[in-house]
Amino acid sequence: MTNEMTNIVVEVLPRFEGYVYPNEASLHPLWGFLIVLYPYITGLVAGAFIMASLVRVFKVRALEPVYRLSLLTSFSFLLCATLPLLFHLGHPERCFEIMMTPHLTSPMAIFGFVYAWYLMAVLLLELWFDYRQDLVEWAKVTPGFKGIIYRAFTVGVTDESPPAVALDMKMGRILSVVGIPSAFLLHGYVGFIFGSIKANPWWGNGLTPIIFILSAIVSGIALCVFNYMVLTWIRRHTVDMRCLDTMAMFLFYALVVDAAVEGLDWLHRGFAAEEGFSVMQIMIREKLFYTLNLGQVTIGTLLPLLLLGPLQLLRRRVPELVRRRMIFSSAVMILIGVLAMRWNVVIGGQLFSKSLRGVMGYKLEFAGVEGWWLGVVLLSLPFIILTVLVKLFLSERLPSSGHIPQDSAAGEG
Amino acid sequence: MKTQYSRRGALSRLGGAIAGLLTLSAARTVKAAVQKVFVASGAPKDYDTTKHKWLMCIDVNKCIGCGLCVEACKKENGVPEGPYFRTWIERYVIPKPEPGSGQTRGETLVDSPNGGMHGFPPTPVPKDQIEHSFFVPKLCNLCEHSPCVQVCPVGATFDAPDGAVLIDPKYCIGCGFCIQACPYGCRFLSPVTKTAEKCTLCYHRITRGLKPACVEICPTQARIFGDLKNAGPDAPIRKFYENNRVSVLKPHLGTEPRLLYAGLDKEVR
Numbered sequence: 001m002t003n004e005m006t007n008i009v010v011e012v013l014p015r016f017e018g019y020v021y022p023n024e025a026s027l028h029p030l031w032g033f034l035i036v037l038y039p040y041i042t043g044l045v046a047g048a049f050i051m052a053s054l055v056r057v058f059k060v061r062a063l064e065p066v067y068r069l070s071l072l073t074s075f076s077f078l079l080c081a082t083l084p085l086l087f088h089l090g091h092p093e094r095c096f097e098i099m100m101t102p103h104l105t106s107p108m109a110i111f112g113f114v115y116a117w118y119l120m121a122v123l124l125l126e127l128w129f130d131y132r133q134d135l136v137e138w139a140k141v142t143p144g145f146k147g148i149i150y151r152a153f154t155v156g157v158t159d160e161s162p163p164a165v166a167l168d169m170k171m172g173r174i175l176s177v178v179g180i181p182s183a184f185l186l187h188g189y190v191g192f193i194f195g196s197i198k199a200n201p202w203w204g205n206g207l208t209p210i211i212f213i214l215s216a217i218v219s220g221i222a223l224c225v226f227n228y229m230v231l232t233w234i235r236r237h238t239v240d241m242r243c244l245d246t247m248a249m250f251l252f253y254a255l256v257v258d259a260a261v262e263g264l265d266w267l268h269r270g271f272a273a274e275e276g277f278s279v280m281q282i283m284i285r286e287k288l289f290y291t292l293n294l295g296q297v298t299i300g301t302l303l304p305l306l307l308l309g310p311l312q313l314l315r316r317r318v319p320e321l322v323r324r325r326m327i328f329s330s331a332v333m334i335l336i337g338v339l340a341m342r343w344n345v346v347i348g349g350q351l352f353s354k355s356l357r358g359v360m361g362y363k364l365e366f367a368g369v370e371g372w373w374l375g376v377v378l379l380s381l382p383f384i385i386l387t388v389l390v391k392l393f394l395s396e397r398l399p400s401s402g403h404i405p406q407d408s409a410a411g412e413g
Numbered sequence: 414m415k416t417q418y419s420r421r422g423a424l425s426r427l428g429g430a431i432a433g434l435l436t437l438s439a440a441r442t443v444k445a446a447v448q449k450v451f452v453a454s455g456a457p458k459d460y461d462t463t464k465h466k467w468l469m470c471i472d473v474n475k476c477i478g479c480g481l482c483v484e485a486c487k488k489e490n491g492v493p494e495g496p497y498f499r500t501w502i503e504r505y506v507i508p509k510p511e512p513g514s515g516q517t518r519g520e521t522l523v524d525s526p527n528g529g530m531h532g533f534p535p536t537p538v539p540k541d542q543i544e545h546s547f548f549v550p551k552l553c554n555l556c557e558h559s560p561c562v563q564v565c566p567v568g569a570t571f572d573a574p575d576g577a578v579l580i581d582p583k584y585c586i587g588c589g590f591c592i593q594a595c596p597y598g599c600r601f602l603s604p605v606t607k608t609a610e611k612c613t614l615c616y617h618r619i620t621r622g623l624k625p626a627c628v629e630i631c632p633t634q635a636r637i638f639g640d641l642k643n644a645g646p647d648a649p650i651r652k653f654y655e656n657n658r659v660s661v662l663k664p665h666l667g668t669e670p671r672l673l674y675a676g677l678d679k680e681v682r
Contacts, residue, residue: 019503019523021551021598025496030589030602090587090607094567097586100437103568108590112566198666199560199596275665354598355682357523 018358029350029362032370034084037378039190039212040342042081044382046187046213047220048074049123049179054250056176062246065398069231070224071130072393075123076385082115083378087369107193118179118186126175128153129168131393136160149392187216194345201276201356202283202349207265214258219338221251225331227386229324235396241320242401245311248327252308255334259301279352282359287351291340300337304330456620465575466641467614469628470653471550473676475635478502478548482627482636483530489615489626497601499612500552500627502529505680507545508538518544521680549674549681550636552627553578553599553612554662557669561591561600561611570609576671577616582608596663614638 016025052070054060086092099116102109136158139150191212198204225247232239269277284292307330311318318326352359365371456462486492486500508519519542526533529548536546559578562570569584570591585608592600592609603610615625619638623629628638639650657675663682674681 019525022496022498022501022525022528023592023598023601026601026604030592085588088588090589090602091585094584094586097567097584101567103565105563106566106568106590107564108566108588193590196564197560197594199594350593354596355523357682 015361015363016358017360018353019355020353020358020360021355024353024360029347029360031088031346031350033347033364033372033375034088034370034378036339036342036346037375038081038084039187039194039346040219040339041077041084041379041382042190043187043212043216043219043338043342044223045074045078045081045118045220046183046216047218047222048077048224049183049220050217051221051224051247051250053176053180053183056173057180060246062242062401064401065240065243066224066228066247067399068130068394069228069390069398071123071127072389073224073227073386074220075127076389077382078115078119078123079385080378080382083381084375087374087378107189107196111189111193114182114186114189118182122175122179122182126172126179128155129172129175132157132168133160133165146392184213188213194349197349199354200349201274202280202352203345205265205269207261207268208345211258211262211265214254214261215338215341218251218254218258218334221247221254222331222334222338225251225327226335229328229331231390231394237398239324240398240401241323244324244327245315246401248308248311248323248330251327251330251334252305252312255301255304255308259305262301276352276356279356279359283348283351287359287361288344288348292344292348295340296337296344299333300340304334304337455617460620462574464642467555467576467619468639468641468650468671468673469552469555469614469625470637470650470657470659470673470675472635472637472653472657473547473549473674475633476502476548476550477633477635478504478529478533479632480529480532481630481632482550483528485626485630486612486615487530489618490613492610493603493605495604496528497603497610498528499599499610500528500550501525503549503551503681504529504533504536505545505547505549505678506536506538506543507678507680508542509544523680545678547676547678549677550627551597551599552672553614554597554668554670554672555614557671558667560594560596560666560668564590564594566590573616577614577619578611579613579616580609580611582606582610585609596666596668 048070051063052067052074055063055067055070086095089095098109098112102112104110132154135150135154137160139147139154139158142150188209191209194203194212195205195208225244228244228247229239269280307326311323311326315323347362350360351362366373368374480502483498483501486498490499492499503523503525506522508522510516510519522536522538524533533548536543555576555578559572562572562578565571565585566588567584567586569582569586570578570580573579587602587607587609589602589609592602595611600609600611602608615623615627618625624638625636628636634649637649637653639648641650644651653675654673659673659675660677661670661673662677
């Protein structure tokens with residue numbers, strides 16, 4: 001009986017089961033893979049910045065080697081953060097209306113300002129104050145085009161007197177302090193874009209922004225671990241283990257908090273079992289089975305917890321090579337897991353009808369604006385920008401955390 | 414000659430630049446607001462939005478599911494072919510419970526083939542097994558606190574003072590946020606204009622004293638439309654309000670719809 005009835009719907013609306021509002025079939029899903037990438041990239045920005053601020057604000061000296069790398073990572077991803085949104089608009093040529101004539105009750109409009117604030121007032125300025133003295137030095141000794149770039153970035157401020165350098169330091173610290181709430185605001189606001197949709201029981205939730213912030217911190221630290229290890233491998237340098245272990249420690253604790261809050265969210269949803277809960281169960285059991293249970297929970301949370309947790313207790317007993325591999329694979333798994341989490345939120349929220357009577361399918365296409373090919377391009381772009389920035393602005397010799405490698409220590413002993 | 418820099422001069426130049434920027438933004442906001450009321454609506458110049466308050470009511474008991482309203486709407490407003498609807502009809506079939514199941518009713522079946530535009534095929538549930546069967550016309554719920562207006566990043570969609578929720582197609586950036594925010598599935602992204610579209614209550618008609626196309630064509634007067642500010646005691650909308658207890662869709666969301674239904678069942682969402 002149900003099948004016959006369903007068939008009537010299927011004739012008109014392919015890839016649907018049960019009843020969905022007719023308009024929900026028109027462009028499905030409205031927000032595709034690009035909008036999955038948008039919170040992912042923004043989260044990496046915020047997370048990498050928090051990582052950098054650990055050095056500046058919280059004085060975690062062990063992380064000194066990755067301070068500038070984290071800032072550059074954050075910056076290069078921030079430059080690309082709005083691209084997925086822009087590609088997705090029906091009228092991209094009108095995008096500046098968001099800034100020129102914003103509608104102040106809209107989370108999306110406010111995001112434009114939060115983004116601009118973060119890019120212009122926080123990240124660019126902090127990078128500039130941090131680099132100014134170096135830029136002046138480099139401009140003196142570097143010939144050719146590269147020298148011109150360095151000179152241009154000094155913006156003519158070449159004062160290297162101790163008071164000027166002290167002012168740089170002070171401004172950098174102030175900007176870092178301002179930057180932490182700004183990073184929270186940036187990504188919390190992305191979470192709010194989804195959390196504010198009360199029409200959608202999958203999204204409309206007070207915890208959504210908080211979960212977005214926490215998963216952003218986790219993914220940002222994981223990205224810094226990934227970038228740092230890849231960079232040292234490319235440059236054939238040794239990994240500073242004290243720095244890496246400290247990153248792994250912060251990664252682990254951030255992941256514990258993130259997993260706890262996400263678990264709490266699900267506990268609450270299951271316990272309250274409000275109107276849309278039966279549809280959500282179908283999502284978990286069928287529609288999002290692989291990306292949620294395998295991607296987000298197993299690969300993105302449980303396995304990294306199992307790898308990083310014991311490392312916190314038995315760090316000294318695990319050889320450095322094994323530790324490096326464990327931490328690197330945890331970082332990669334977390335990066336995959338958080339991408340899966342963004343997928344589950346964005347795509348998952350559109351796989352059921354707001355009538356709560358039907359579910360829909362989604363097949364990611366290869367080409368086109370919503371295809372995965374453009375997604376891969378957009379996801380590679382920040383890495384390309386980062387490569388250029390690292391070439392220009394990251395010295396071959398990273399600052400040391402004062403760690404003595406295990407092999408040489410053993411040799412000396 | 415040496416250029417003279419003074420703090421006052423620098424500050425006044427900076428102030429001038431900031432003021433200029435702020436004025437630019439404000440000017441564009443005003444222009445947009447004017448545009449919204451006069452360009453997008455298609456209303457005649459002498460129409461005063463503050464002197465009307467439109468209300469739509471639907472008597473579910475009267476709808477026969479003929480689909481003429483859907484067709485009329487598509488033609489009147491040039492709604493694109495395919496699964497794009499400003500109004501549509503849902504059919505609810507609630508079978509009798511299986512004997513001894515301890516249930517009040519069987520599992521509800523809902524469908525809306527092609528928005529109900531060409532009527533409905535025979536129900537697959539045999540006639541003697543049906544407990545209730547009815548049609549529910551759907552359209553913009555004319556929310557008092559419309560979530561779609563709240564989330565629009567550029568203010569392209571707005572509440573007109575007369576109660577209609579309208580979109581300025583020259584201004585909409587096509588982000589789809591309003592479509593996500595509408596709890597009732599009443600909006601869609603037009604494949605033609607790449608902007609959001611929805612029921613306007615046939616704004617070009619009602620501002621000239623006509624009824625919306627769907628109301629005009631309904632053969633059973635299941636749709637009742639009127640102006641609360643100008644309705645006399647015998648106006649259909651007043652009579653409907655007097656004779657029925659009304660309900661709205663998804664009241665728990667606090668959107669306060671002004672699309673009122675009489676004769677709804679709990680299964681309708």
